[in-house]
Amino acid sequence: MSDQTHIPAGHDLAPGEEEQHSVGERILGYVVGLVLALLLTATSFFIAGTDLVWQPSIPVALIVLAIAQMGVHLVFFLHITTGPDNTNNVLALAFGLLVVFLVVGGTVWIMSHLNGNMPPMDQIMRMRT
Amino acid sequence: MSMTATVGHAHADPHHIGVVIEHPGPASKRIVTAYGFWVFLLSDIVMFSCFFAAYAVLSGQTADGPKGSEIFEQRNVAIETVCLLLSSFTCGMASIAADVRNRLWFYLGMAVTCVLGLIFLTIEFREFADLVARGYGPSRSAFLTSFFSLVGCHGLHVSAGVLWLLTMMAQVFAKGFRADVLRRMMCFALFWHALDIIWVGVFSVVYLLGGAP
Structure with missing residues (x-):
């Protein structure tokens, strides 16, 4: 907090707080977030159960979709943006x-490397006895 | 939030080149409270990351018990996900209503949020009860231990959230939209949205990735 001089005075935003918008604009923001989140969720569930895509790509696709949806939640619901405030x-x-x-x-x-660098547990047990 | 002359000046110079602002003084209580709660939420997310790490390591250790693909029902998970998403939306509506001090829409938004949260909890509880009844309780295998602790921990958070939601409705009913009540409402909205973010990780990692055959 020592370099507060870089922040415009009295112009911080609390997390979850938006810039001054009208009620209509704020509701629109939540609607956009909800639609995006529903689309990403539907895609996740579709990808997980489909045979249409190359199977080994599915885990990566699911993780990317999850991170994208977390981003949507952060921006549209929690209002964490990259603005200076x-x-x-x-x-x-x-x-x-x-x-x-x-x-x-x-x-x-x-x-994941543990088994490669250590003998299996039953072998250790045998060494002790 | 007090708008001083320096704010307008800073807007004219967004990269703060050559702008010297005097010490801005303490932030408003609303910002301090919400920021502190934000730090708590992040620490809560760090705690969940430990459960996620445990699940990722143990998801294959089934001890000849059931695998994820044998016990997860995608349809229930989809319903739970939609419930939580919609409840996040209605919670946002309720917080807008609180900001403009509209009691009717506040109660309506909070009530719908509460019902959706309870539907979520009911489905999750029935899933757990069904698993335990089939002998697949948390003591069956390391995989089931990590599954029950991760999903159950999220469920406990949702339960606490529903209780908090009811107390918020009671506080608005008894005290009205006072500044301190509005601060608590803001923290509650943050909490509820953060739970939804964690659920995104849960359904992606546990049910969709872990449910793959």
């Missing part, structure tokens, strides 16, 4: 995402 909110989000990717990515990475 949202800097603090986006920085907190970026740090949270960093921790999430370290935890999930690190766990999956390490655990």
Whole structure:
């Protein structure tokens, strides 16, 4: 908070808060978000059960669709945008995402290599006895 | 939010080149409260990421028990997803109604949100009860342990959200749209939307990826 001079005075936005819009514009924002989210959800469920696409591409497609839908939720429902009034909110989000990717990515990475670098558990048990 | 002369000046110079603003002073209580709650939500998401990591590691450890593709029903999951999405939308409508102090639309939006949340919880509870009745409880295999803890943790959050929703309706009924009540309403809306974001991860990773044969 030491470099607050970079932020226009009195012009921060709380997370979840929008710039001053009319009620109609705000409702329209939620409708757009709902339609986009429903489309992405329908695509996810369709992709998961279809034979039309190359099967090994399905997990990647599902993850990409999920990240896209999370983005839609963040922008249209939580109103986290890249505007200058949202800097603090986006920085907190970026740090949270960093921790999430370290935890999930690190766990999956390490655990998938565990069997390659360690003898299987029953072998260790036999060595002890 | 107080609009000072410097704000207009800063807008004319969006990259803040050569603009020296005096110390802006403390942020308004609405911003401080919501920002603190935002940090809590992010820490909650970090906690969920641990459950996701556990599920990703353990999803293959079925101990000769059922695999994901044998116990997940896509149709129920689709209904749950649509319920939560629509409830996120109606929650947004209720928060707009609270901002313009329209009691009728506020109660209506919150009531619909509550009903959709309860439908979600009912479907999830029946799914859990059905699995336990078939002998596929959380103690059956590591996969089922991680499944029940991840999805159950989200379900607990939704239950807490429904309780909070009811207290928000009661507070507006008893106290009206006071500034502190509106702050709590903003935090509640953030919480409910964040739950929907986590559910996107749950249905994609657990039910769609984990349900693949």
